[in-house]
Amino acid sequence: MSAAPTRFQSATQDPAWVRWSILGLVLTFLALVLILPLVSVFAEALSKGLGVALDAIRDPDAIAAIELTLLVAAIAVPFNAAFGLCAAWAISKHDFPGKSFLITLIDLPFSVSPVVAGLIFILVFGAQGWFGDWLIDHNIKIVFALPGIVLATVFVTFPFIARELIPLMQEQGVAEEEAAVSMGASGLVTFMLVTAPNIRWGLLYGVLLCNARAMGEFGAVSVVSGHIRGLTDTMPLHIEILYNDYNFVGAFAVAALLCLLAIVTLVLKTLLELSPSVHSAPK
């Protein structure tokens, strides 16, 4: 026993070669699977110069797709924020029969393939669907139109905000609300003055994630949209169409824009996490 033993810095520390190989594995994997594709998207988009890429985005069909994507997100995200708040409030602050079933149900969109989700809406609202005749009689268009795209997006992004809020509100318990009520505050006042400030960061975080997913949703939207250029094509669908037309620069230019939107969302989220006020009350 002449060799000096390794000096560990903490009890859970592993030998250097283990640490470095695990870290190396993770970094290699990240570079291959995340960084490389991201870089290639931008590289491909700019391969024929910035001007060509910008032209692809300025194309009327592309602009329509961008507008539709933003519109869908602008409807779906507030809707899911409202639903997520209600669901989280009901689940974390109250006891009722079927509570665990409701939690499972909220997770359903995570486990169902988006394509299946899209097909469900075709089945229900399509021309041959359950409500098809009634909808045609009343001249209401749901599938292959904005309402269908919004419905599909809402379905797929359903769990994001509720899932973010439920553990947060469960952890906070009901003592502050009980204190407010015992001092004579009504339910609404208690929510506005006590509950809402306590969950604002979690809510914002959930909204950002939900927004990122709402803009990027492909599968479900692809089924219900009908791919009408300039009308029912969202950005992800538009990218696919351009790609299938062998318009690679155009496809990658729009893809780069979508990536930028997602990156902005994630940067916002990171800034939120760094802000000290997320974890403690304002000083």
Place this chain on the structure above:
Amino acid sequence: MTISIRQIEKRFGRYPALNGVSLEIEDGELLALLGPSGSGKTTLLRTIAGLEFPDDGQVLFDGADVTFAHAAARQIGFVFQQYALFKHMSVARNVAFGLDVRKRADKPPRAEINRRVDELLKLVELDGLGKRFPNQLSGGQRQRVALARALAVSPKVLLLDEPFGALDATVRKSLRRELRRIHDATGVTTIFVTHDQEEALELADRVAILNLGQIQQVGTPDQVHDHPANAFVCGFVGEANRFEGKVESGVFTSGPIRLAAPGVADGDATAFIRPYDLAKAPAGEGFELRVSRIVTQGPISRVEGADATGRRIEADFAREEVAGVQAGGTLRLAAKIAHVFAAT
């Protein structure tokens, strides 16, 4: 305000939390609800507050039935064990909350609210800390804020749920005296829940002792300590040596220990002797204690040992009384006072 609790029943699922509890609380009284965990004391307090509703029975405030009145309508002040301060509000805003949320017609003017907040912060000795946030205060200070906040609405009754439970021993002691002082200054009817018998006996005018969802005894600290109603109260309030034995024609026997038990029915029984109710006895009386250890704290010496059958017994003496006694020696003891209860 007087509070009458009549035959309250409350179950959580199949588990009964309160089992026909009745209690009268007098105006301006400071009452302790004392009991082990799971005894139903917190459920009873929350039922009075309107944070919990009974399955059966009535709660009356000054004779008016409020059993199913909403907590917001009861004009109570409630203090939680974990403070439950609003983290995102300053201390002053916390204290002002109950006044701020009043309907416009009942809401005092801003200047009046500010004056009231200052007055309350002074009462709990936190003047000048109104601009701080709860996370900048110590545990004891937070509980003072919670107390001031509960008092701001001029409640008819102040309810405290284990108010000192999360605090360390020193802070707990000083805050205990503080609560008594504030109670005496405001005169508000006060009920607090505790599992700490020392706290209940020191602070309360009267103590209600609960076990298994039932009231075991209600009385002044002296009454429950000196005249326990049953074996549970005797074992729970104050320290006691406990002996299982038999009563036969008014005499309790357990090994070498014989105690007078007038009026106790024949059969199995439990006897309690408090450590300071044991005294030295002349030869031929009492029983012999083999001393294993003597612990002296200030003027009191606690003698620990065992009787002939090996049961552990503790006895307290004035220090000089047992000056000559050594560990390993023997001491003859007899009980000055004992409490004997027939087994139920």
